[in-house]
Every structure is written in structure tokens, then in C-alpha cells.
Amino acid sequence: MEKERLPVTDLSLRHLLEERTDDLQRVKAEYDNYRKQVRRDRMAVREIAVANVLRALLPVLDAVDRTCRHEPITPGLHDIADTLRTQLASLGLQSFGEKGDAFDPAFHDAVAHHVSADAEQLVCTQILRLGYQVGEHLLRPAHVEVVGPPRPDADSQLGHDREI
Known part of the structure; x- marks a missing residue:
């Protein structure tokens, strides 16, 4: 529409105007893409910063949880623990790791493994330390004890050990 309103009769001027208009549109598109990239980068930096702060505060949260388990809970301690959480x-x-969860090596560190012939898969039987994540970022895996079936090659290894 803008091109029709301009009384440009010289073809070279019209061509030059079209080139500059195309250039301007291209620069605008590049600037829009740049703004989007900067926004994504800022969000990524924010997520990393939040994850680092939360990771640094996990020992504080662990200490508060231990204190709540082993000491009489006073109103002040209760208030501090609730506010912190x-x-x-x-x-x-987000915390994770509950008794009965299926063992996932991406989210759990097995501290002890107990064998049960009745078990069909590895299952967390005791949570020794909760795991934490923020969004998709794993801050700390849960430390767990697991119960699972005997390994198929366990008998052959035991038999081999006896022969030696």
C-alpha cells in the first residue's frame, strides 16, 4: 500500500525503495530473533542461578529436617521449618524419594541392595536422604536402600567363586 501512495515514477528509485524496505524487514526480523534469544538466555541463566542457590541451601534444609526428627518441636522451630520449606x-x-518407589538410577543412589526372591523389580524400601530437583534439573539424587530380585548371573558368579 505504501508503495502505491508514493508518486515515484523513476523505476530505479522504485527498485531502491523496495530494496530498502526488504532490508528493513530483514533487520526487524533479525532484531526480533535476537530479542527472543536474549529472553531465552536470561531465563536459562535465572534457572541456573536458582538451582545453584537451592543446591547450596540443601544442607540447611537437611539440618532443619534432622532437628525436627530428633528434637522436641518448639513453635519457633516449627515456624522456621515451615517458612523454609x-x-x-x-x-x-521439589523433593522426591518415597518408600515403595521403583528404583531409578537417574534419581536414586542405592546405598544398600537386599535380595528377595519374591521381588520382580528394584524397589526403594528405605529413604536415607531425600532427593531434590527444580524443574528438570536434578539437584541431588535420593539415597535409598533397595530390594530386588537376584541378578541372573549371581548364581554363576557364586559357583565360579567356589571353584577358585
Whole structure:
């Protein structure tokens, strides 16, 4: 529409105007892409910064949890523990690791493995230390004890050990 309103009769001027318009549109598109990339980069930096702060606060959360388990809970301690958990959750901190969870080596560190002929898969039987994540970022795996079936090659290894 803009091109039709301009009373440009010289073809070379019209061509030059079209080139500059195309250049301007291309620069605008590049700038839009740049703004989107900067926004994504800022979000990524924010996620990393939040994950680092949360990872640094995990020992504090562990200490508060241990204290709540082993000491009489006073109103002050209860208030501190609730506030700490609420504020960390508002930053996206999520705990995981419950008795009965299927063992996932990406999220669990097995500290002990007990064999059960009745077990069909590895299952967490005791949570020794909770795991934490924020979004898709694993901050710390859960330390667990697992129960599972005997390994298929366990008998052959035992038999081999006896022969030696």
C-alpha cells in the first residue's frame, strides 16, 4: 500500500525503495530473533542461578529436617521449618524419594541392595536422604536402600567363586 501512495515514477528509485524496505524487514526480523534469544538466555541463566542457590541451601534444609526428627518441636522451630520449606518450594524446589518407589538410577543412589526372591523389580524400601530437583534439573539424587530380585548371573558368579 505504501508503495502505491508514493508518486515515484523513476523505476530505479522504485527498485531502491523496495530494496530498502526488504532490508528493513530483514533487520526487524533479525532484531526480533535476537530479542527472543536474549529472553531465552536470561531465563536459562535465572534457572541456573536458582538451582545453584537451592543446591547450596540443601544442607540447611537437611539440618532443619534432622532437628525436627530428633528434637522436641518448639513453635519457633516449627515456624522456621515451615517458612523454609514454603520459600524453597516457591522457587520450584521439589523433593522426591518415597518408600515403595521403583528404583531409578537417574534419581536414586542405592546405598544398600537386599535380595528377595519374591521381588520382580528394584524397589526403594528405605529413604536415607531425600532427593531434590527444580524443574528438570536434578539437584541431588535420593539415597535409598533397595530390594530386588537376584541378578541372573549371581548364581554363576557364586559357583565360579567356589571353584577358585
